[in-house]
Amino acid sequence: xxxxxxxxxxxxxxxxxxxxxxxxxxxxxxxxxxxxxxxxxxxxxxxxxxxxxxxxxxxxxxxxxxxxxxxxxxxxxxxxxxxxxxxxxxxxxxxxxxxxxxxxxxxxxxxxxxxxxxxxxxxxxxxxxxxxxxxxxxxxxxxxxxxxxxxxxxxxxxxxxxxxxxxxxxxxxxxxxxxxxxxxxxxxxxxxxxxxxxxxxxxxxxxxxxxxxxxxxxxxxxxxxxxxxxxxxxxxxxxxxxxxxxxxxxxxxxxxxxxxxxxxxxxxxxxxxxxxxxxxxxxxxxxxxxxxxxxxxxxxxxxxxxxxxxx
Amino acid sequence: xxxxxxxxxxxxxxxxxxxxxxxxxxxxxxxxxxxxxxxxxxxxxxxxxxxxxxxxxxxxxxxxxxxxxxxxxxxxxxxxxxxxxxxxxxxxxxxxxxxxxxxxxxxxxxxxxxxxxxxxxxxxxxxxxxxxxxxxxxxxxxxxxxxxxxxxxxxxxxxxxxxxxxxxxxxxxxxxxxxxxxxxxxxxxxxxxxxxxxxxxxxxxxxxxxxxxxxxxxxxxxxxxxxxxxxxxxxxxxxxxxx
Numbered sequence: 001x002x003x004x005x006x007x008x009x010x011x012x013x014x015x016x017x018x019x020x021x022x023x024x025x026x027x028x029x030x031x032x033x034x035x036x037x038x039x040x041x042x043x044x045x046x047x048x049x050x051x052x053x054x055x056x057x058x059x060x061x062x063x064x065x066x067x068x069x070x071x072x073x074x075x076x077x078x079x080x081x082x083x084x085x086x087x088x089x090x091x092x093x094x095x096x097x098x099x100x101x102x103x104x105x106x107x108x109x110x111x112x113x114x115x116x117x118x119x120x121x122x123x124x125x126x127x128x129x130x131x132x133x134x135x136x137x138x139x140x141x142x143x144x145x146x147x148x149x150x151x152x153x154x155x156x157x158x159x160x161x162x163x164x165x166x167x168x169x170x171x172x173x174x175x176x177x178x179x180x181x182x183x184x185x186x187x188x189x190x191x192x193x194x195x196x197x198x199x200x201x202x203x204x205x206x207x208x209x210x211x212x213x214x215x216x217x218x219x220x221x222x223x224x225x226x227x228x229x230x231x232x233x234x235x236x237x238x239x240x241x242x243x244x245x246x247x248x249x250x251x252x253x254x255x256x257x258x259x260x261x262x263x264x265x266x267x268x269x270x271x272x273x274x275x276x277x278x279x280x281x282x283x284x285x286x287x288x289x290x291x292x293x294x295x296x297x298x299x300x301x302x303x304x305x306x307x308x309x310x311x
Numbered sequence: 312x313x314x315x316x317x318x319x320x321x322x323x324x325x326x327x328x329x330x331x332x333x334x335x336x337x338x339x340x341x342x343x344x345x346x347x348x349x350x351x352x353x354x355x356x357x358x359x360x361x362x363x364x365x366x367x368x369x370x371x372x373x374x375x376x377x378x379x380x381x382x383x384x385x386x387x388x389x390x391x392x393x394x395x396x397x398x399x400x401x402x403x404x405x406x407x408x409x410x411x412x413x414x415x416x417x418x419x420x421x422x423x424x425x426x427x428x429x430x431x432x433x434x435x436x437x438x439x440x441x442x443x444x445x446x447x448x449x450x451x452x453x454x455x456x457x458x459x460x461x462x463x464x465x466x467x468x469x470x471x472x473x474x475x476x477x478x479x480x481x482x483x484x485x486x487x488x489x490x491x492x493x494x495x496x497x498x499x500x501x502x503x504x505x506x507x508x509x510x511x512x513x514x515x516x517x518x519x520x521x522x523x524x525x526x527x528x529x530x531x532x533x534x535x536x537x538x539x540x541x542x543x544x545x546x547x548x549x550x551x552x553x554x
Contacts, residue, residue, distance in 0.1 A: 214407070214409075214410075215409050215410075215411075217407075218407050218408075218420075219409075219420070219424060221367060221369060221401060221407075222396065222420055222421050222424050222468075223393045223394070223396035223397030223421070223424055223425065224393065224424045225390070226390075308389070311368065311369060311392070
């Protein structure tokens with residue numbers, strides 16, 4: 001070693017400038033945050049994607065069904081005598097035709113009724129042996145308000161004493177209530193999963209901070225700022241979260257598409273309304289983005305809080 | 312007073328205690344002048360390392376005033392301290408090299424932390440590696456370096472940014488006498504370039520090797536300054552053309 005040091009560059013411009021890029025990343029040993037973190041995030045993202053898709057599908061289902069049923073009512077003619085039943089049904093149709101609030105009405109044809117009842121009664125039902133009520137589907141111009149229903153009920157009972165009028169939304173109120181509960185459950189699941197993901201990243205960042213305390217202290221004493229050190233952790237966590245987010249999104253989307261196909265195969269009118277629109281797909285696809293942002297924010301806050309305990 | 316004569320560090324009645332224990336440093340007052348060379352001596356447990364910790368801003372004192380480069384660093388917000396740390400070079404007693412980084416990257420660290428562009432990092436780091444005789448060990452991790460080699464890397468890291476103040480804690484503790492003298496020559500060379508040097512040591516033989524040095528002697532946490540030289544030293548001419 002020579003006695004005279006090499007001509008060192010002039011004094012450094014010692015501004016609080018960024019310490020970033022690959023070189024800054026070397027501050028943490030490779031894989032110091034890797035390990036279970038990307039996989040935990042992948043599982044969380046997959047579950048959140050499924051819960052979000054389920055919540056949105058249920059919301060669409062409820063909204064579609066509510067729109068369809070809120071303006072409808074069903075008139076049943078409960079009369080064992082087929083002739084009398086037909087006559088009363090005809091009189092009901094004539095009476096309802098005079099109501100301006102009624103947009104359309106349609107008597108359900110016998111073959112359609114048979115189809116509806118086939119799962120319970122089998123094919124080729126003898127309407128005399130098993131008296132099936134005549135059904136008239138009534139569509140109002142607006143909603144089937146209690147006032148509308150009261151007025152048409154009064155008019156119908158004058159011409160068809162065996163008639164019964166029910167708002168379609170009334171039948172399905174318990175179903176809507178159940179769907180709403182499932183929606184709240186999906187929201188709660190998304191929130192819980194977000195909290196769990198945050199906690200996982202918090203613990204991982206704390207653990208990495210602990211195992212790299214010596215390195216962090218050295219950089220701190222060399223003039224490294226909290227922001228510089230936090231950025232290194234933030235970037236590492238961001239990389240892990242992105243990796244986990246992509247895997248989770250693929251798994252979650254796969255599950256959602258599979259379930260979607262299964263429900264579509266039920267060929268049920270109500271379930272068919274529970275699809276996802278393009279805005280819903282964007283919302284689902286944003287789950288990993290939000291997760292990455294949340295993870296990076298958590299890492300930053302955790303590391304900065306820990307660094308503040310040093311001078 | 313010309314700008315070059317402004318004091319680098321001033322301690323005024325500084326005391327330090329850890330937690331609720333007794334004071335490990337009491338009523339410490341001194342001034343470090345630019346381009347001066349100081350030996351900090353004292354028996355083990357006298358408070359040398361604690362004093363150095365205050366100097367390299369790893370610790371706040373329990374009382375007293377510390378001014379660094381004209382600023383009271385006790386009341387300075389935490390966020391402003393890195394700017395002051397970047398003007399210091401520290402050789403730790405246990406070297407404190409980053410274990411997963413090569414010798415090259417350890418030496419480059421202060422430049423990178425200070426935001427020097429990567430293109431401007433290579434030459435000074437390579438020069439420093441050659442200067443400390445470790446060019447052939449540039450890619451070696453600290454664990455594979457001998458104690459003396461680690462010490463040279465630590466010294467290179469401390470001086471790479473041409474600090475205003477170089478603080479060295481027992482820098483000759485792990486090297487043979489020949490290497491100890493070489494290290495002192497290195498510190499002297501830096502000192503000639505205008506850097507204020509403080510070397511903490513309990514090796515009294517070293518003190519005679521640097522004739523122009525001043526002695527700061529700690530005894531049970533108190534600084535001996537019977538003549539007041541440390542507090543009010545006579546003005547001395549700093550090296551010209553330091554930069």
